[in-house]
Amino acid sequence: ETGVTQSPTHLIKTRGQQVTLRCSSQSGHNTVSWYQQALGQGPQFIFQYYREEENGRGNFPPRFSGLQFPNYSSELNVNALELDDSALYLCASSFATDTQYFGPGTRLTVL
Amino acid sequence: RKEVEQDPGPFNVPEGATVAFNCTYSNSASQSFFWYRQDCRKEPKLLMSVYSSGNEDGRFTAQLNRASQYISLLIRDSKLSDSATYLCVVEGQAGTALIFGKGTTLSVSS
Numbered sequence: 001e002t003g004v005t006q007s008p009t010h011l012i013k014t015r016g017q018q019v020t021l022r023c024s025s026q027s028g029h030n031t032v033s034w035y036q037q038a039l040g041q042g043p044q045f046i047f048q049y050y051r052e053e054e055n056g057r058g059n060f061p062p063r064f065s066g067l068q069f070p071n072y073s074s075e076l077n078v079n080a081l082e083l084d085d086s087a088l089y090l091c092a093s094s095f096a097t098d099t100q101y102f103g104p105g106t107r108l109t110v111l
Numbered sequence: 112r113k114e115v116e117q118d119p120g121p122f123n124v125p126e127g128a129t130v131a132f133n134c135t136y137s138n139s140a141s142q143s144f145f146w147y148r149q150d151c152r153k154e155p156k157l158l159m160s161v162y163s164s165g166n167e168d169g170r171f172t173a174q175l176n177r178a179s180q181y182i183s184l185l186i187r188d189s190k191l192s193d194s195a196t197y198l199c200v201v202e203g204q205a206g207t208a209l210i211f212g213k214g215t216t217l218s219v220s221s
Contacts, residue, residue, distance in 0.1 A: 002154075033207070042115075042198055042211030043155065056207030090154055092209075100209060102154035 002026060004093050004103035012109045013081050021076045021106045025093030031055070032074040033100055034066060037088040049074055050096070086110045112137050117199050117212035124219055128189045132215050134182040134199030143202035144175055146184050148195045149214065155198055158184075189219045 003026035013019050025032050031050045035043035045058035049068035063079040072093070078085055086109050092100035117134045124130050136144075144161040159166065161173040161182055172185040182199055199212040 002156075033209070035209075035211075040213070042213050043209070045203075045208035045210065048207045058208060097207070099157060102156070104154050 002093075002101035002103065004091065004101055006089075006091055006103040006106050008106060009104070010107045010109075012111065014111050015081055015083060017081050017110075018077065018079045019081060019108060021078075021089050021091075021108070022073065023076070023091035023093070023103055024073045025091075026101055029093040029095050029101075030072050031094045031096055032068055032072065033092045033094070034074070034076045035090040035092065036060075036085075037090060037105075038084075039087070043090055046076065081110045083110050113212075114138060114203070114210045115199055115201050115212040118215050119213075120215035120217070122215065122217045124189055124217070126189055126191060126219055126221050128219075129185065129187050130189060130217060131186075132184045132197055132199070132217075134184075134212055136180050136182065136199075136201045136210075138201065138203065139177075139180060141201045141203065144182050145200040145202075145209070146171075146173055146182075147198040147200055147211070149198055150195050155211075158197070186217075189217075191219050191221060193217060194219045 005024045033048040034046040037043040047057040052068045068074045088105045092102045094100045146158040147155040148158045149155040170187045174183045196214040198214045203210045
């Protein structure tokens with residue numbers, strides 16, 4: 001096991017709602033990256049947080065936002081949910097730019 | 112052109128077979144390369160990093176050709192437990208983002 005945990009494991013929401021996903025990083029890691037994996041696709045980079053600051057962002061709209069806390073855990077917030085937001089959301093923790101270790105993911109279904 | 116492209120698959124092979132996966136990447140400035148393995152409905156796990164000199168880990172051999180922007184993974188003596196999706200990954204954005212290919216599915220049968 002990587003020591004990276006995510007909650008919840010599954011979530012069902014309706015269009016227009018807001019969702020918050022949580023990630024606890026591995027002990028000793030100070031960086032959390034978030035990815036979205038749609039069915040049949042590889043994970044796509046959403047953004048990364050390093051020492052509580054956003055440190056890179058992929059091609060996702062502003063309704064995808066995040067936070068990192070002093071203990072390096074992180075949240076991903078998605079506003080105004082759309083059907084296409086249905087996916088597996090993965091967080092990965094690392095020490096700076098070292099190897100990224102993934103959590104088990106949160107499976108989000110938007111109806 | 113997609114940033115990372117992989118063989119579409121799926122690959123269906125018998126136990127004991129040798130199978131090779133190929134991958135190309137578009138950013139010639141990329142510095143780090145990986146193969147990740149993902150089991151059904153699970154998270155990706157690092158299988159191995161890929162170096163220019165080539166590297167081997169047991170039955171797995173990874174190769175990188177920077178001139179052709181090409182990465183490969185060879186699996187020898189396939190086992191049933193090798194059945195999974197193999198993701199070719201390139202590090203982008205100055206060490207922040209991992210850029211994944213779509214993945215190639217391998218099914219090993221007895």
